Amino acid sequence: MQDLLRRYGPGLTFMMGLLVAFWLLMLVIVPNITLFEQSFRPYLPVTEIGGPRDTYSLNNYLKVFDGKVEKSFLGHVFTIPVHVYTFSLTIFYSMLVTVICFLMAYPLAYYLAKIVNPKSLPTLLLLLFIPLWVSEVLRAFAWWIILAFKGPLNALLQGIGLIEDPIRWTNMGYAGVVIGLVYTYVLFMLFPVYNAIQSLDSNQIEAAEDLGAPWWKIHWRIVLPHAKPGIASGSVMVFMLSAGSLLVPSILGSTTSQWFTQTIDQWFKDALDWNTASAYAFLLLLVCTLFVTLAMWVFRVKLSDIAK
Amino acid sequence: MSAGIDLENVCCDFGTFRAVDNANVSIRPGEFFSFLGPSGCGKTTILRMVSGFIEPTEGTIRIGGKDVKGTRPNQRPTALIFQNLALFPLMPIWENIAFGLEVRGVDKATRRRKAEELLKLVDLPGAADKMVSQLSGGQKQRVAIARALAVEPQVMLLDEPLSALDLKLRQHMRAELRAIQKRTGVTFIYITHDQGEALAMSDRVGVMSQGRIQQIADPKDIYNNPVNGFVASFVGENNIFTGTVGAVSNGMAAFETPEGSFRARIAPEAQGKAVKLYVRPEHTLLSDRAGENSIPVTVTEVAFEGAFISVHARTEKGMILSAEIRNDGLATVPDLGTRLHASFDPARAALLPDANVRS
Numbered sequence: 275m276q277d278l279l280r281r282y283g284p285g286l287t288f289m290m291g292l293l294v295a296f297w298l299l300m301l302v303i304v305p306n307i308t309l310f311e312q313s314f315r316p317y318l319p320v321t322e323i324g325g326p327r328d329t330y331s332l333n334n335y336l337k338v339f340d341g342k343v344e345k346s347f348l349g350h351v352f353t354i355p356v357h358v359y360t361f362s363l364t365i366f367y368s369m370l371v372t373v374i375c376f377l378m379a380y381p382l383a384y385y386l387a388k389i390v391n392p393k394s395l396p397t398l399l400l401l402l403f404i405p406l407w408v409s410e411v412l413r414a415f416a417w418w419i420i421l422a423f424k425g426p427l428n429a430l431l432q433g434i435g436l437i438e439d440p441i442r443w444t445n446m447g448y449a450g451v452v453i454g455l456v457y458t459y460v461l462f463m464l465f466p467v468y469n470a471i472q473s474l475d476s477n478q479i480e481a482a483e484d485l486g487a488p489w490w491k492i493h494w495r496i497v498l499p500h501a502k503p504g505i506a507s508g509s510v511m512v513f514m515l516s517a518g519s520l521l522v523p524s525i526l527g528s529t530t531s532q533w534f535t536q537t538i539d540q541w542f543k544d545a546l547d548w549n550t551a552s553a554y555a556f557l558l559l560l561v562c563t564l565f566v567t568l569a570m571w572v573f574r575v576k577l578s579d580i581a582k
Numbered sequence: 583m584s585a586g587i588d589l590e591n592v593c594c595d596f597g598t599f600r601a602v603d604n605a606n607v608s609i610r611p612g613e614f615f616s617f618l619g620p621s622g623c624g625k626t627t628i629l630r631m632v633s634g635f636i637e638p639t640e641g642t643i644r645i646g647g648k649d650v651k652g653t654r655p656n657q658r659p660t661a662l663i664f665q666n667l668a669l670f671p672l673m674p675i676w677e678n679i680a681f682g683l684e685v686r687g688v689d690k691a692t693r694r695r696k697a698e699e700l701l702k703l704v705d706l707p708g709a710a711d712k713m714v715s716q717l718s719g720g721q722k723q724r725v726a727i728a729r730a731l732a733v734e735p736q737v738m739l740l741d742e743p744l745s746a747l748d749l750k751l752r753q754h755m756r757a758e759l760r761a762i763q764k765r766t767g768v769t770f771i772y773i774t775h776d777q778g779e780a781l782a783m784s785d786r787v788g789v790m791s792q793g794r795i796q797q798i799a800d801p802k803d804i805y806n807n808p809v810n811g812f813v814a815s816f817v818g819e820n821n822i823f824t825g826t827v828g829a830v831s832n833g834m835a836a837f838e839t840p841e842g843s844f845r846a847r848i849a850p851e852a853q854g855k856a857v858k859l860y861v862r863p864e865h866t867l868l869s870d871r872a873g874e875n876s877i878p879v880t881v882t883e884v885a886f887e888g889a890f891i892s893v894h895a896r897t898e899k900g901m902i903l904s905a906e907i908r909n910d911g912l913a914t915v916p917d918l919g920t921r922l923h924a925s926f927d928p929a930r931a932a933l934l935p936d937a938n939v940r941s
């Protein structure tokens with residue numbers, strides 16, 4: 275702040291402060307507070323808003339427990355509220371996406387950070403970035419084309435003789451969604467992990483090898499612990515973005531895949547019930563935050579490590 | 583257990599740059615051997631080839647008589663101590679030390695006991711549960727040594743391990759390292775650019791310049807009988823005269839210089855090559871009478887150093903000679919501007935060719 279004042283003078287500094295405050299207040303805090311307030315009020319015809327029935331309650335939140343359906347899991351048959359079911363699957367598949375992203379990003383990050391010739395590194399990073407310049411919608415549609423019944427993936431797999439008949443990828447439960455989410459968010463895992471590994475002194479890797487460690491032991495004892503904060507921040511990002519993604523599940527979802535954001539979207543757009551929609555949205559935020567906190571506690575990661 | 587190391591015609595290229603050129607040396611089991619040379623002369627490269635991180639472009643490396651070509655570092659009986667130590671900051675000290683044992687599947691109780699023993703050996707008891715960041719430079723140094731010793735290597739490779747320490751600690755650690763080497767009997771290959779360190783600690787020293795080993799000898803010979811000008815200059819001070827060789831007989835040669843003609847030793851290998859005359863300051867004597875190998879000089883600078891007196895004197899042609907007078911309590915300190923004669927014993931002056939470098 276002192277720096278800003280000295281460099282730009284009081285007028286400009288004041289303007290900057292004002293703009294930041296405006297951005298925070300009008301574009302972040304106010305909309306969220308409004309939705310938060312709405313989420314506790316019932317969905318009423320316009321004439322009744324502000325009337326005697328317009329009172330605060332948790333009813334909108336409790337709607338997730340309505341509408342039981344019968345499901346079976348590992349031979350157990352049980353009934354479960356349909357929205358809770360959707361919610362659990364969303365969390366589960368977001369976790370799966372996070373794990374797959376990690377498994378793909380870690381070797382690549384290690385390769386980029388420690389093995390590749392530093393001269394060709396900028397080219398490789400650029401190649402990784404280029405897909406990010408294309409809109410997310412286009413990328414999702416690109417996968418929709420790739421995964422199509424008569425699309426290139428099936429043609430390729432048939433061509434090399436791996437499969438006999440084409441596979442309906444986009445009609446296999448959550449397969450399309452998971453593929454799409456992994457593709458969309460893998461770089462959010464790659465870069466924090468790359469940064470973390472890159473800051474590891476290569477001599478430590480060599481020292482471990484010199485002391486007789488096989489490659490997996492070097493990763494398990496030296497590289498992974500060092501990269502833990504990067505892995506954690508990548509995982510939090512990928513998990514939160516996946517659980518909150520609407521576009522990919524809408525485009526690449528199948529008839530049997532329902533993402534919780536789609537449920538929220540339906541409350542907003544189909545039922546026009548913004549109150550319940552808001553309640554669901556905050557529920558998603560709350561549970562995801564709790565979940566991430568729990569995961570961080572289990573893996574002994576501190577918040578300050580992630581912020582680095 | 584300790585093993586000898588043989589390098590035979592070892593070369594190492596980085597692209598078109600030859601970092602190590604035709605190195606031949608045979609290091610004996612249990613020996614404390616130092617490579618001494620200026621920064622960038624290829625010392626680290628030699629060490630990395632022995633430990634297995636780089637394969638030589640040409641030549642053979644044998645450890646304990648066995649050719650180690652194609653063997654990975656984790657399969658070699660060597661332990662490398664890195665210039666920056668490379669301790670593992672996320673592990674407590676004892677796990678650092680026991681890492682090599684952990685890798686070998688030793689159970690936890692034994693690992694812990696072994697780590698404590700090694701901490702005692704390097705004179706750092708009670709540090710087992712500390713973290714690396716809690717230790718001082720010298721303590722980290724000891725942990726690095728303990729970690730390397732834990733795997734019971736047959737050869738220890740040390741890459742300028744004391745360069746990060748302050749002078750006092752460095753001198754203390756010199757003695758400590760030497761003692762640890764004697765106690766364990768492991769072959770030590772030690773790298774340094776500090777001639778004092780190399781001479782004080784080693785059984786033998788290999789002096790390197792620009793990728794070539796210039797001379798391999800015990801410290802006394804390196805200092806007293808350098809084979810060329812590079813070795814002479816790198817391991818001590820010299821007064822250097824340029825000139826031409828005259829008649830040679832019995833290993834002594836006449837040497838004509840602009841300052842006058844002198845007589846000095848010449849090794850058979852140096853005969854027929856371009857040579858210069860090297861005289862150590864402590865062998866340069868100042869007196870009021872002329873004699874053999876003497877030149878008239880004027881004292882221009884006198885520094886009283888305590889144990890000796892360092893004198894700079896200018897010849898008539900303007901060359902500055904330095905002389906050291908040992909302070910035996912009776913020595914007189916010459917006054918500035920005094921006219922004296924500088925002289926040296928022909929047996930203590932050598933005619934040496936320049937360094938052995940690629941042509």
Ligand SMILES: Nc1ncnc2c1ncn2[C@@H]1O[C@H](COP(=O)(O)OP(=O)(O)O)[C@@H](O)[C@H]1O
Pocket residue numbers: 596599601619620621622623624625626627628
């Ligand atoms: N990986 C490498 N690639 C290219 N040149 C290298 C590499 N490693 C070392 N060199 C070069 O080889 C020479 C010797 O290096 P090094 O063995 O580290 O010297 P020292 O340890 O004696 O200071 C230096 O000129 C250095 O620049």
Ligand SMILES: [Mg+2]
Pocket residue numbers: 622625626741
């Ligand atoms: Mg070096």
